[in-house]
Structure formats: C-alpha cells, structure tokens
Amino acid sequence: MKGLFASLLAVSLLAPAALAQGTARPDAAALYAKYCAECHGKGRLGGVGPALLPGNLRRLHKKRAAKVIARGRVSTQMPAFGDKLGEAEISALVDYIYTPLPRMPVWGKKEIEASRHIPVDVDYSVTKPQFGADPLNLFVVVESGDHHVSILDGDTFRTLARFRSRYALHGGPKFTPDGRYVFFQSRDGWITKYDLYTLDVVAEARAGINTRNIAISADGAVIAVANYLPHNLVLLSADDLSVVKIIPAISADGTSSRVAAVYQARPRHSFVATLKDAPEFWEISTDPKRKEALYEVRRLKLPAIVDDFFFDQSYRHMLGASRDLKGAIVLDVDTGTVIRRLDLPGLPHLGSGITWTWQGRPVMATPHLGEGRISIIAMDTWEVVKTLKTPGPGFFLRSHENTPYAWADVFFGPNKDKMLVIDKRSLEIVKVLNYAPGKTVAHVEFDRHGKHALISVWEQDGAVLVVDANTFEIVKRLPMKKPVGKYNVFNKITFSSGTSH
Ligand code: DHE
Numbered sequence: 001m002k003g004l005f006a007s008l009l010a011v012s013l014l015a016p017a018a019l020a021q022g023t024a025r026p027d028a029a030a031l032y033a034k035y036c037a038e039c040h041g042k043g044r045l046g047g048v049g050p051a052l053l054p055g056n057l058r059r060l061h062k063k064r065a066a067k068v069i070a071r072g073r074v075s076t077q078m079p080a081f082g083d084k085l086g087e088a089e090i091s092a093l094v095d096y097i098y099t100p101l102p103r104m105p106v107w108g109k110k111e112i113e114a115s116r117h118i119p120v121d122v123d124y125s126v127t128k129p130q131f132g133a134d135p136l137n138l139f140v141v142v143e144s145g146d147h148h149v150s151i152l153d154g155d156t157f158r159t160l161a162r163f164r165s166r167y168a169l170h171g172g173p174k175f176t177p178d179g180r181y182v183f184f185q186s187r188d189g190w191i192t193k194y195d196l197y198t199l200d201v202v203a204e205a206r207a208g209i210n211t212r213n214i215a216i217s218a219d220g221a222v223i224a225v226a227n228y229l230p231h232n233l234v235l236l237s238a239d240d241l242s243v244v245k246i247i248p249a250i251s252a253d254g255t256s257s258r259v260a261a262v263y264q265a266r267p268r269h270s271f272v273a274t275l276k277d278a279p280e281f282w283e284i285s286t287d288p289k290r291k292e293a294l295y296e297v298r299r300l301k302l303p304a305i306v307d308d309f310f311f312d313q314s315y316r317h318m319l320g321a322s323r324d325l326k327g328a329i330v331l332d333v334d335t336g337t338v339i340r341r342l343d344l345p346g347l348p349h350l351g352s353g354i355t356w357t358w359q360g361r362p363v364m365a366t367p368h369l370g371e372g373r374i375s376i377i378a379m380d381t382w383e384v385v386k387t388l389k390t391p392g393p394g395f396f397l398r399s400h401e402n403t404p405y406a407w408a409d410v411f412f413g414p415n416k417d418k419m420l421v422i423d424k425r426s427l428e429i430v431k432v433l434n435y436a437p438g439k440t441v442a443h444v445e446f447d448r449h450g451k452h453a454l455i456s457v458w459e460q461d462g463a464v465l466v467v468d469a470n471t472f473e474i475v476k477r478l479p480m481k482k483p484v485g486k487y488n489v490f491n492k493i494t495f496s497s498g499t500s501h
Contacts, residue, residue: 056209069093075146075147133153134153138151169187212260219269227258233246247295281331345373354399354500404424407421
C-alpha cells in the first residue's frame, strides 16, 4: 500500500515536470531518474543494466531503442514501459540517452576498486578439475541471447555448467597459460574471472565504461583492458583484478584517444595496442626480467590510424588496417618502419585472420567487411597469393593444425546460412555447406584434436552444431540462446594458428 501511495505521489509530483503543459517536451531527465536510474545508474554509467551513453549505444538504432523501452527485452531484466510511458515520453528518453554527457565521466582507480568483488574465494587446495572431463578440451560458449556462458566438455559435448554473464560480452575470452582461469569482458567494462576447475566466478571488477577488448600477459599475471571510455588502458592483476596501473591514452602529440584494441605478443613478452583517434602503435613490456621497463609504453608513429591488426607468428610484423588506409600496411615492430603497403578490397577484418603453411610458406587469410572476398597473403613477402570470391562478406575464419580445411562464414547478406570450406592446400573453396537454411550460421571452433568443428546457429533460439571435421556430418545439436563465440581451452592457450588470438 505504502509502495502504491509512493508511486502515485511520484507520478503526481513528476507529472508537471515530466509532461509539462500543452505541447512542451516531456522532461526526459526526470523520467530517466524515475524509471531508468535504478538499473542503469544515476549518471547513465550502468548498474544492473548497461550504460546508456551514445558510445555504448552505437550498435542500437534509435527506433529499436524506443521499442526496447516500450516492450522490454526478452531474456533480460529490462521490463516493458509501454503501459507507463506515452510515445512522446519514450521519444524524449531516447533522445536523452543518445545525448553525450556534459563532461567525460570519471572512472579511475577508486571506482574500479569500489566495483571489485570476490563472489567466491579461489580454493587453492584444488589443483585439478572437479569433474571428469579433459580440462584442456573444454569449450567456453558465449550465449548473447540471454547473456549466459556455457562450459562444454569437448569430448562428450555435455554441458558442465551454465551461468549468467555480464550484459553483452564481446571478443574472445582470455585464458591463463595453464588453462585454469578464463577472463570475460563486457562492452560495459566488466571483467569476470572464472575458475574452470571449480566452475565458479572468482572475481569481478569494472575496468571501464565502454570497453573494447582484453588481453592477458604471457606469464598470466596481468590483464590489459583497452577502453573507449575513459580513454585509457587499464592493467589489472590477474589474481584478484586489483589495479596494477592505469595508462591514459594520450598520444605523443597530446591527443586524447580511445584504445582500438590490445593483444598479447607472447614471444615479445609485451602487450601491443593501437589508438583509435591518433596514428600510434604502443608496445607495453610485461617482461618481469626487464624491471626498468615494466608496463612502460614504447610508441611508434604510424602513417595513418590503424584500428584492426594482425601479427605474424613471431610478432615481428604487424599487418594493420582501418577505414583511413586503402588496404593495409605492414609495420616492422622492431624498427618502427612500414615495410609494405597492400592493396586489398573493402576493409580487411584482420582480427579474424588465421595462418597456415602453404607450399612451405607461411600464409594468412582474412575476410573483408563489406566485400565478398577472402584474401590469402604470403607472410614472407607480404603478397596477396589468392583472392577468393565468396557469396557475401564474412566475419570469422577458423582452422586447426590437424585439418586440411579452413572454414569461413558468410555473415552478411542473403547467403548468411552458408558455410564455406577452403582447402588449405589448393586455396580453393571446395564445399559450400548449408546446415540451417535461412538462418545465420557463423563462427567455427575446433576441439583440441581438430576432429570436430562447432558451429553457431546465430539465432535467439539457436544452437551449436557439432560437426565431424572430416565427413562434415552433424553429430550433435546443442540448443543455445544465440551462441556467438566458442573458445576451446587448448587451442587458445597454445595459440593455435587456426584461431584468432
Ligand atoms: Fe567483434 C572479436 C571488434 C562487432 C562478435 N571484435 C572482436 C575483436 C575486436 C572486435 C577488436 C577482438 C577482440 C579479442 O578477441 O580480443 N567487433 C569489433 C568491431 O569493431 C565491430 C565491427 C563493431 C563494434 O561495435 O564493436 C564488432 N563483433 C561485432 C559484432 O556485431 C559481433 C558479430 C556480435 C557481438 O557479439 O557483438 C561480434 N567479435 C565478436 C566475436 C569475437 C569478436 C564473437 C571473438 C572472435 C574470436 O573467435 O576470437
């Protein structure tokens, strides 16, 4: 009763402010405070629900945002407000959340530490998995349809655990070198540490407000978080996610920038990153033997902004691309010089690149956003040795050392249900598979032995298809809620040439 009285009072107090008189615009700030702040945070920085800032909402069309407010979002805690708010109020709220904040919000050491929590203490007496499966053949499956993660046994394809993740995980989770712990990152900056031996979340912290991706150092001691907001690179202890260092993303000429992405350069004992708003490449040493340089930034000037990149297996050379560059450049990371420019169609999606040996030469393959092409590039001379025409632009590529094939999806367009099989010897597309006609079929991951390929049917009521990698027959169908990515522990910790790193 008290609650009803309180909300009636709130409505009557709000009414003049929120709806004003006559044709005046509803007061969006008051509506936000009343209906949204509890879950999305007073300052729109996020809470139980995601941050509502233009950068974080970039992937959501305004019309769709209005629908979400009116009808709610299935499989999440977002309720429908259509019975409480009129069209004009919803539209005012939409405009409000797409308006930049007057000042760049502060999210520093204090805020990260305050967000940090340890749901379950790590049990260090546990030294092997508490279940009867090969711990190195587990799969971590990110299900974005209802924001969950499933842990699969890679031999029996039994689900060992399923838990609620933070909202909108993105990018590849990163594993400690022994494969025991895995770290997830949400677009909202939450980092979650999960123990694959005990199947528990063992630490969480929010390292940013709008986060790009994460990397783990070669020794497994430090997690690097590339942020769009604030403009920084955050280093966290992989042990308890406490802050090790915050590096503001300011270029040599003083430009404050988003960090485009960060990766581990294992042979170099460093993190490598590029800036999204300044033509700069960073290398950050994580080598405990070089104490004087630990976590210091080495900067290289680039001829243009590079926001997507790929390394050869030695990490001596970076192949980089962006919309500003026509094609790609090859940077010698030791000398800081651009040694080659490549003319490539569309925008290569280098982050999805994979490598193998062809006629004794190391080659890499990359799909292209906006173009139905896959380029195969020899990494000894940096020449394009083959351009495959595909029935639409793809997003992901995958292979494994034990299979002669590379698999490529056709993510965009009417052929989104096709899966292409490329023979790594002839560099030809030798099969076009169609496992789920009319549905998006994408992102492949192999088990540790390369015997089975797991493929996502990328739909709300979707599935992971377990396919025999030799016969291409489906051996199992695992129903899942929009399974986006699947990651095999062994392939990830051994940096298999068939996966993106
Ligand atoms: Fe991703 C990886 C960038 C949109 C699903 N994506 C990555 C990585 C980067 C990136 C830098 C590598 C991170 C890593 O693994 O450390 N992605 C971008 C974009 O710039 C882009 C085009 C636009 C954006 O808004 O960010 C983009 N990505 C998407 C999607 O729309 C996808 C298809 C669905 C989603 O969940 O957001 C998507 N991205 C993925 C996945 C990976 C990924 C599944 C991991 C691939 C892997 O196998 O490692």
